[in-house]
Amino acid sequence: MRNDTFLKALLRQPTPYTPIWIMRQAGRYLPEYNATRKKAGSFLALAKSPELACEVTLQPLERFALDAAIIFSDILTVPDAMGLGLYFVEGEGPKFERPVREEADIARLDVPDLEKLRYVFDAIALTRKNLKGKVPLIGFSGSPFTLACYMIEGGGSDDFRRVKSMLYARPDLLHRILRINAQAVIAYLNAQIAAGAQAVQIFDTWGGTLSDAAFREFSLAYSMQVLAGIGHDPQGAHVPRILFTKGGGQWLEAMAGSGADALGIDWTTDLGDARHRVGSRVALQGNMDPMALFGTPATIEAEARRILGRFGEGPGHVFNLGHGISQFTSPEHVHALVEAVHSHSAGKNPA
Amino acid sequence: MRNDTFLKALLRQPTPYTPIWIMRQAGRYLPEYNATRKKAGSFLALAKSPELACEVTLQPLERFALDAAIIFSDILTVPDAMGLGLYFVEGEGPKFERPVREEADIARLDVPDLEKLRYVFDAIALTRKNLKGKVPLIGFSGSPFTLACYMIEGGGSDDFRRVKSMLYARPDLLHRILRINAQAVIAYLNAQIAAGAQAVQIFDTWGGTLSDAAFREFSLAYSMQVLAGIGHDPQGAHVPRILFTKGGGQWLEAMAGSGADALGIDWTTDLGDARHRVGSRVALQGNMDPMALFGTPATIEAEARRILGRFGEGPGHVFNLGHGISQFTSPEHVHALVEAVHSHSAGKNPA
Numbered sequence: 001m002r003n004d005t006f007l008k009a010l011l012r013q014p015t016p017y018t019p020i021w022i023m024r025q026a027g028r029y030l031p032e033y034n035a036t037r038k039k040a041g042s043f044l045a046l047a048k049s050p051e052l053a054c055e056v057t058l059q060p061l062e063r064f065a066l067d068a069a070i071i072f073s074d075i076l077t078v079p080d081a082m083g084l085g086l087y088f089v090e091g092e093g094p095k096f097e098r099p100v101r102e103e104a105d106i107a108r109l110d111v112p113d114l115e116k117l118r119y120v121f122d123a124i125a126l127t128r129k130n131l132k133g134k135v136p137l138i139g140f141s142g143s144p145f146t147l148a149c150y151m152i153e154g155g156g157s158d159d160f161r162r163v164k165s166m167l168y169a170r171p172d173l174l175h176r177i178l179r180i181n182a183q184a185v186i187a188y189l190n191a192q193i194a195a196g197a198q199a200v201q202i203f204d205t206w207g208g209t210l211s212d213a214a215f216r217e218f219s220l221a222y223s224m225q226v227l228a229g230i231g232h233d234p235q236g237a238h239v240p241r242i243l244f245t246k247g248g249g250q251w252l253e254a255m256a257g258s259g260a261d262a263l264g265i266d267w268t269t270d271l272g273d274a275r276h277r278v279g280s281r282v283a284l285q286g287n288m289d290p291m292a293l294f295g296t297p298a299t300i301e302a303e304a305r306r307i308l309g310r311f312g313e314g315p316g317h318v319f320n321l322g323h324g325i326s327q328f329t330s331p332e333h334v335h336a337l338v339e340a341v342h343s344h345s346a347g348k349n350p351a
Numbered sequence: 352m353r354n355d356t357f358l359k360a361l362l363r364q365p366t367p368y369t370p371i372w373i374m375r376q377a378g379r380y381l382p383e384y385n386a387t388r389k390k391a392g393s394f395l396a397l398a399k400s401p402e403l404a405c406e407v408t409l410q411p412l413e414r415f416a417l418d419a420a421i422i423f424s425d426i427l428t429v430p431d432a433m434g435l436g437l438y439f440v441e442g443e444g445p446k447f448e449r450p451v452r453e454e455a456d457i458a459r460l461d462v463p464d465l466e467k468l469r470y471v472f473d474a475i476a477l478t479r480k481n482l483k484g485k486v487p488l489i490g491f492s493g494s495p496f497t498l499a500c501y502m503i504e505g506g507g508s509d510d511f512r513r514v515k516s517m518l519y520a521r522p523d524l525l526h527r528i529l530r531i532n533a534q535a536v537i538a539y540l541n542a543q544i545a546a547g548a549q550a551v552q553i554f555d556t557w558g559g560t561l562s563d564a565a566f567r568e569f570s571l572a573y574s575m576q577v578l579a580g581i582g583h584d585p586q587g588a589h590v591p592r593i594l595f596t597k598g599g600g601q602w603l604e605a606m607a608g609s610g611a612d613a614l615g616i617d618w619t620t621d622l623g624d625a626r627h628r629v630g631s632r633v634a635l636q637g638n639m640d641p642m643a644l645f646g647t648p649a650t651i652e653a654e655a656r657r658i659l660g661r662f663g664e665g666p667g668h669v670f671n672l673g674h675g676i677s678q679f680t681s682p683e684h685v686h687a688l689v690e691a692v693h694s695h696s697a698g699k700n701p702a
Contacts, residue, residue: 299519
């Protein structure tokens with residue numbers, strides 16, 4: 001591995017500078033991504049082709065000095081493999097043909113055959129080969145709760161009325177879905193690791209929509225099952241795991257005891273406060289507002305410095321945005337961010 | 352005043368039970384509201400008719416033993432009076448015909464003539480008269496930042512890209528809008544108080560979308576200007592003021608020093624933790640997930656008891672939802688909530 005700053009920072013080991021990667025770094029803000037997607041014909045065709053998924057995974061690394069790659073995929077591959085029928089409507093986000101709402105649907109639900117997700121593992125193996133040790137490759141999954149949101153709602157939602165109606169009126173049904181999702185995510189992430197993923201991130205995109213009590217019972221408890229079930233890599237080494245709950249800033253103490261090596265945090269949390277609260281238990285990943293990239297190169301640099309300053313001295317910081325990059329972002333502004341993070345953190349965490 | 356439990360709780364004085372009102376309690380979940388709205392012809396015609404606004408304000412009090420009324424209006428009346436042209440598209444939320452985006456638009460912006468908001472003050476005066484002292488009447492406004500979000504975006508937004516582009520690239524322009532909004536909101540709330548509002552709430556609906564640093568600079572600082580500018584009622588008495596920032600659970604300590612008597616909190620914050628953090632500085636209002644009303648009467652009662660228990664003994668709690676009630680809520684479930692809050696809190700805060 002030529003650049004292991006990302007893996008070291010996740011384990012709170014010193015690095016010569018603060019590593020950076022960007023959620024959704026392989027995406028629509030890059031013209032070369034849009035060209036490959038056009039070639040694939042659709043988002044799903046792109047995600048299901050190991051060669052094209054590998055191609056777009058590597059694209060941002062050609063442009064920017066990023067310290068990690070993340071396999072190009074979708075968080076909803078697991079419910080798709082369960083038979084729910086994932087599809088995309090342009091401009092509307094993901095949807096399922098067969099959402100899981102009735103008790104009979106839930107009784108039928110089961111952990112999917114991993115062979116149906118072979119395309120993800122093949123993409124990881126191919127990308128590892130083509131990366132040639134340049135930077136580590138991240139695998140990922142949606143959290144059991146976040147998967148359940150899409151599975152029950154049948155798509156995105158403003159209020160999550162269906163999933164919350166089940167949570168409050170029939171918590172037993174939601175718990176059954178979550179148990180199955182947790183088992184499926186464990187198997188899925190372990191297979192990603194077997195294929196070559198060197199770190200894994202759990203995206204708990206919707207845990208932050210829950211009450212404090214419901215978050216602990218329906219989101220965090222199942223993310224913790226997943227974290228407990230993640231095994232070592234083929235060489236027997238520990239695989240760093242990141243837990244990212246959007247809107248989870250109020251629960252960092254609980255998440256610090258989840259078994260994750262690092263917590264992803266969004267931009268609403270002050271990074272200095274977060275570090276004070278979690279102490280030496282976990283590393284922190286984040287946390288610039290993706291919209292800060294709509295400033296000027298000078299204000300982007302200033303915001304990057306401010307965030308580095310809020311984290312302060314010492315190891316354990318992976319720079320990132322607090323959520324996925326917007327499709328309307330200028331690639332030149334991403335370049336300014338990566339350069340600012342590297343130059344202003346150099347020597348801060350001496351190896 | 353026959354029932355002053357709400358005003359007393361806001362000032363952390365003992366009450367015989369925990370008072371409750373519900374954000375958006377006069378709204379589409381009530382068939383009688385929909386009938387009046389149909390009679391009015393449109394949402395804006397309803398909001399701009401003092402007689403009809405009074406009528407719908409009083410409707411939920413006929414059904415439920417609520418401890419406060421809130422004047423039926425919209426948070427965007429102030430920018431409408433500034434000349435931005437508020438309109439509503441069915442199912443899409445509020446929009447402005449003339450959003451404020453260019454430097455020249457911002458230079459022209461000014462505090463509106465309060466006569467253009469006379470319909471709000473007339474509705475308050477009429478409602479006070481018709482309430483006959485049954486319960487207190489709440490006035491309200493959007494926060495300077497939340498108004499600016501709609502004024503700049505021209506409507507709702509998923510990412511607030513326009514307002515945040517201005518925030519990061521041209522903060523001077525956003526500060527100018529916010530200064531004018533704060534002056535306008537001060538004049539607006541003081542005129543509501545002169546007309547008869549007995550408490551006021553500032554709805555900072557979008558402050559929670561900001562980074563910690565930006566929240567303090569662009570949202571809280573201007574809400575504090577407003578709070579400092581609110582005067583006494585016509586009898587020279589203090590008018591309790593509530594600051595509600597959706598998604599603001601991480602900033603309660605800062606908000607507790609804002610000059611507000613009470614903080615509205617959404618359902619993501621544990622009420623016991625919140626009380627511990629703000630101490631005796633402010634009362635707390637909240638915080639049931641509006642979606643909990645999609646449970647059963649028994650689970651609604653259990654959730655109400657849980658929240659009352661998290662607040663604990665002693666005065667200073669106004670029960671509410673953590674956000675506006677959903678239009679799909681069953682009125683029978685609201686009845687179950689109000690009864691549960693009153694019966695399970697009786698004697699908890701003895702007068």
